[in-house]
Amino acid sequence: MRSNGKFSDQRVKRGLFPLSTFVLFFLLFALLTTLQMVMIGQAIDYKSLPARNVxxxxxFWVAAAVCSTLLTGLAIRRHYQKPIEEFSEAARRVAAGDFSVYLPPKHPMDKTTHLDVLFMDFNKMVEELGSIETLKTDFFSNVSHEIKTPLAVIQNNAELLQKKQLTEAQRQECTETILQATRRLSSLITNMLKLNKLEKQVIQPLPQVYDVCNQLCNCALQFENIWEKKQIDFEAEIEDRALLCADEGLLELVWTNLLSNALKFTPEGGRVTLAQTSDDREITVTVADTGCGMDEATLQKIFDKFYQGDTSHATEGNGLGLALVRRILELSDGTITVTSTPGSGSSFTVKIPRSLPQEEQQV
Incomplete structure (x- = not known):
């Protein structure tokens, strides 16, 4: 495509079919015709042909070369150059931040070409980029909310502490509220830094043999006040002892995040279950609740590091916990799966290979 004697894209300096293409076709026809004449030379004495015939x-060679060049160029421009120009324009729009770009395939699904596959892959890439951009925007909005809320609490209670007429009990209450807000801020920043380091593999797991059952019990007891306050029926089905060779500190983050989510999204009077089993090859831990549950769309995104299923901010969270869990399990050669039904609760199942040294395997 040209405009005012130039290509529509000023970066393009030469077309797909320059003069060299015409010369190539001309020489090709000359060679083929000459070979044909040599092959039938006994029937036609081409050496005695008049000059006008030559x-x-x-x-004829020139006309054939021109026609071949024009027809081939037309086909190339129609089937390749124009789609490539569309592709280039779409890529520029995406680079400028427009993720609504869509390139329709040029052929039906039963007749797709490599160009159609390229367009489909491009559309998928743009869809993913748009999704990531949306999640990033939501993430910064969520983080801003999570930071502003405890900061406002700290500021309000600090101003209250400046008042001289406060009783000692009121001062203690203000102090405790400030401490809770600072812990929330600290947890947010810690999770962000840990996830960033884990993704960049700055933190590497340091496996050691330890009793995962004891760890699960200790993690659960950290939330005893929460389930008692919400009158949640907490059930634990854990073996007496199960050895695991893994990074104890990182896996503690996995269990605390899963338990925290289960208790957070389970209403008063609900039930949370922590179950653990093991065999010679792996440890299986399941955290199940009777909370609000999740639909299919939420299930597909809950492990994305910027995603929050609860956009109302009715519950505390910043969309980093499950992303942190998944990354830790990836580094530990573990897996996590989830099943959920809206209104009926969710169940997260973690499987981790035991990876015990030879001398520990008989224990």
Missing amino acids: LAVLV
Whole structure:
């Protein structure tokens, strides 16, 4: 495509079919015709042809080369150059931040070409980029909310502490509220830094043999006040002892995040279950609740590091916990799966290979 004697894209300096293409076709026809004449030379004495016939042959070669160049160029421009120009324009729009770009395939699904596959892959890439951009925007909005809320609490209670007429009990209450807000801020920043380091593999797991059952019990007891306050029926089905060779500190983050989510999204009077089993090859831990549950769309995104299923901010969270869990399990060669039904609760199942040294395997 040209405009005012130039290509529509000023970066393009030469077309797909320059003069060299015409010359190539001309030489090709000359070679083929000459070979044909040599092959049938006994029937036609081409050496005695009049000059006008030789000129006619040359004109034929030129005409054939021109026609071949034009027809081939037309086909190339129609089937390749124009789609490539569309692709280039779409890529520029995406680079400028427009993620609504869509390139329709040029052929039906039963007749797709490599170009159609390229367009489909491009559309998928743009969809993913748009999704990531949306999640990033939501993430910064969520983080701003999570930071502003405890900061406002700290500021309000600090101003209250400046008042001289406060009783000692009121001062203690203000102090405790400030401490809770600072812990929330600290947890947010810690999770962000840990996830960033884990993704960049700055933190590497340091496996050691330890009793995962004891760890699960200790993690659960950290939330005893929460389940008692919400009158949640907490059930634990854990073996007496199960050895695991993994990074104890990182896996503690996995269990605390899963338990925290289960208790957070389970209403008063609900039930949370922590179950653990093991065999010679792996440890299986399941955290199940009777909370609000999740629909299919939420299930597909809950492990994305910027995603929050609860956009109302009715519950505390910043969309980093499950992303942190998944990354830790990836580094530990573990897996996590989830099943959920809206209104009926969710169940997260973690499987981790035991990876015990030879001398520990009989224990």
